[in-house]
Every structure is written in C-alpha cells, then in structure tokens.
Amino acid sequence: MNTELVQQLFNGLVSGSFYAMLALGLSVIFGMLGVVNFAHGAFYMVGAIGAFVLLDTVGMSWWLALLVVPVVLGIVGMVLERLLVARLVRLDPLYNFLLTFGIALILQDVVRLKYGVASQPYPRPALLDGSMSLGLFDYPKYQVFVLVFSIVLSVLVWLVLTRTRVGVIVRASTERPELTRSLGIDVRRWVTPVFGFGIALAGLAGVLAAPMRAVNSGMGGDLVIVIFAVVVIGGLGSVFGSVAAGYLVGMLSAIGSVYVPALSQSLVFILMALVLLLRPAGLFGRDEGVRV
C-alpha cells in the first residue's frame, strides 16, 4: 500500500465519521419510533449554522458550541416529537417521513432566507489548528480530532446500549415493544428522549462539520439521501451496522475519488444497489421490512 492510498483511506474515515454519526442517530430514532427522520440532514445543517451564529453574535467558542448546540437541538427534537411526530406514530410510517420532509424544507428555506446560499466562514479552533505527523504523512489536527471523536462517541453509545440499564430498556423497547411493556416498563417514557438524542447527534455532527465543511443552507439536503443509502447498506435499526456502513461508505468514496473520479459521488448508491441485490436486509440488518 502506498502512502497516497493510506492517506485517501484516512480521508475516507474522516468523511465516514460524519456518515456514521448521522446514520447512528437516524438508526436509533428508527429503532425506537419506527420513524425515518427526513429532517436529519436539516438538523445537521442547523447545528453547523447554529455554531456559526453563536460565534458571530455572542462570540461563543467552538468548544462551548459543541456542548450547547446539541443540547438545544436535543430539546427542540423532544418538543418536535411531543408536538408533531407523536401524533402520527400510530399511522403508516410514511406519514412521519412526509412530515419530517416538510420540516426539512422549512428549516432549509428559513436558513436560506436569513443567510443566503453562500457559505459562512468558520475558523478552526486554535487548539486544533495546523497539522500533525501520523508517521507516513502529515495530517490536519482537526480532521484527526473529528475521527477520534466520532469513534469514541460511537463506542460510548454502543456501551450505553449494551452495558447499562437504560440501554437494555431502549433495546428491549426497540425490538419487542409489547413484551417490554408487559414486563412493566413504560416504553413511552423513553421515546421522546431517544428522539431528542438522535436530533442532538445530528446537531453535534453539524458543529463538528462547521470548521471543515462549507456551512450553508444546502449542506444537509443531499447528505441526508446519502445517509439513507448508508443505513439501507448497514441495515436500518442496526446501530452497529449503521456506524460500520458509515465508515465503509466514507472509505469507498475516498478510494473511488482516486480510481474512478467520475463515479465517486455515485458509488454509495451503486453499493446500495448491490446490497439490495445480494442481501436486501442490509449487511448487518435483521429481516424486518424485507418482503416475505
């Protein structure tokens, strides 16, 4: 393996970090509520714009924004769930898909009207400016931080889901809501926080993206479709599958941009087609939702 390829793989892991974090939130929400949140990309965009606005108006540092923005968006998410999403949860999941599509359009247009379509500048935090040596090559510190952060976050979520009581309840409610309820656990109580948590994750990814991606109203629109493909590849509802597919798709696109640049954006959809052909439930998915 030559150095350039390793470097590309690394680039892929960094962009895969964003796919993984977004797919993780989407997957957790789907697992708990059966809702596919179209507005996930829009909340990612709001997270990035939020960090920019906080810096621009009150001079809030990126580090603080990394904490404040997800908390605020988590609360927004919970309110959204209580006010709107909960009304449709008992109906066909398509209705919540359409509802969140409408919300995504509104959020995107509001931000476009306020800040235009041009990208807003966001400086890297001073501590993470510059590059560091990774042995074979030098790499921007910030990107390394994003990668490490996303991996730690994914592992943390995984540990919470597998090793704690809360995690056991959430997983049980996801997989067997009726049985969990009959064991005397109030499943409803966990739905709203889980929805808020998923939205907070999207906002967090947005704040992380602000210093290295173009921050504008359109940044989430195309991305959410890629995330859909990622979760179809990984298996929607499978937390591990979503995260793994996120990194996988990131690396695939990065390598693709070297060998088949014309196809680099399309590779994720081609991979999705292959998965549908060979393993319709997704690489790590269970058979739910696949035709009998």
Place this chain on the structure above:
Amino acid sequence: MIISRLVAGRSPLVRLGFLVVGLVVAFGLPWFIYPPVALDIAAWALFAVALDLLLGYTGLLSFGHAAFWGSSAYATGVVAVETGLPFYVAVLAGAVVAALVAVPVALLSVRRTGIYFAMVTLAFAQLIYFVANRWRSMTGGENGLQGIPRELFGADLSDSFYFYYAAIPLILLGLFGAWRVAHSPFGRVLVAIRENPARARALGYPVDRYKVQVFVISAFLAGIAGGVYAIGHGFASLQEVYWTTSGKVVVMNILGGMGTLWGPVLGAGVIVVLEDYLATAGIDAIGIVTGAIFVVTVLVFRRGIWGTARHLLRGRGRTGDPPPAAVRAPAEENVKEPEPH
C-alpha cells in the same frame, strides 16, 4: 343529494359529467390562465397522476419520481435537438427512455417495502441526478440542455397559447392511459396488493411482478409529462432530476388526495398556481410554503381535497368507506413479526 352523488362518482352518467367538465377545463385553461402556466399545470397533473398509480393505488411511495420525469426531459430534449422530428416523437422517445431507466430501479426497489421503498427510490433518483450532472456532453451539466425546439410539421408554435393546444392531446392521452390502468383488472390487483400484499400473494398473484409493471407504466407516464414540460420550456435542467421535484409531485398527491386520480390533478393545479403566484408576487419562500403544506396536510388533512370532499358528501348511511390506503397500517410492512428463535 345530487352533489353527493356527483362527488361520489358512482353512476356512469356522473362519470360522464366529470369527464365533460374535465375536458372543458383542459381545453379552456389557456383562456383564463397565462398559457405557459396552463401548460405547467397540465404537465404536472399528468406527472402527479402517474405517481398516484403507485402511491394511491399500489400503496408504494416512490420518492424518486423526478428520475423519470427528468430523464425523459433530457432524452426528449436531445431527440428534439438532434433529429428535429415532430415533438410528439421526441416526447414518446423520452417516455420510453424513462421507462427503460425505471426497469432496473423497480426491480431493485421492490425488494424492500414500506418506508424502505421510499428511501431506496430516493437514493436511486439521486444516482440519476449525479449521472445527469456528470454527463455534460449529453445533458449540459449545470447549464442544462438549452434550445429545445417546438417542432410540429413546421407549424408556428412559438406562441405558448397555440403550443398548449398542440401538447394537450399528449397529456390527455396519458391521463386516459392512467385511468384505463386504474380501472382495469390489473388495477384491481394493484389495490389488492395495497390492501393486503400477503393475501394477494396467497391468491397466486405475483406481487413483485405487478409492482414492477405498474412502476414502469408510472415512469412512462411521468416521462410523457416530463417530455412535454421540456419542450414547453425549451430547456431541461438539473432541477428536473433533483429530489425537490420528487417531493413536489408527492405533495401534489397528498394535497389533492391520493388514490383518486382527480385529486392529484387538483393538487397539481393548486401547487403550480400557488408557485406562480408566489413568484410573481416576489415572495421568495417556496420551500417554507411547500414544507408547511406538507406538515399541515399530513397532520390534519390526510384525505386531501378530493378525498375529503368525497368523504363528506358520501351518505353517512354507507359504511365501510375506506380511508386512504396509508391511513391504515398495511398488514405486511408494519407488524413486527416475532422472530423465530
């Protein structure tokens, strides 16, 4: 009583009445509305009805129908520019291309149902979008395909008023085709699949084959609409294959009332006129307006305009008036079966 019978559309005479009114509106439209807008209404109406065959009749939400409307817009444009044949031929060629694009998409997408189907079709449409963006020699990339001629045996169609009348037969043929499909034995099987796929399969119907067939038919009709739109505007742009276009045709369906054929036509009319009004009034907030329509319709108005009118006016004595397909949970997709251990 008369009104209720009218909207319920039960007797053949009432159906004929609807048809006459529909035709009068179709042929009178450019007298009342700015002709280019009238053409947009007609094209989007056919597009929305094409989607209704899938969404309303078969219970499949395709969130990627821009792929077929758009690929036909490009193909129609290329044929018209390169050959100079009458635009009927170009539109037909475009629709065939749309149907051909739909075949692999349908074969792969029907492997998932319910919400997954929506996500997968959306993703494939995005693939088509990237291909269109990249294939500059054919599509013109971000500049779009420009200078598409309105050729019809040398007739002067530069005035949109006359072009409307040249194009409306194609649209009406497409609408008639959709109506024939919906009211054929084939269409009844589609409804059976929507209501209960497992039972339809148990009765011996090859469910997936039916889904693929109606998907391709729907793409063909969407292609006719997209082709007419491209000829009418004289260009085809990336907007035609973008996901917002897929969303727009879905909102026309749910606003008008899916599964009713007339509803999506109404929905198309409302949305196109509304967009035109916002544009001429200088209100640059089409996303907010469309988004709000989505949110409100889905929350409180799920039957749509036509569905609500029909529901209200049908006698209360009639029981078993089915709500729109997706209001109830389809048997197959939503019930989580216990897994075998």
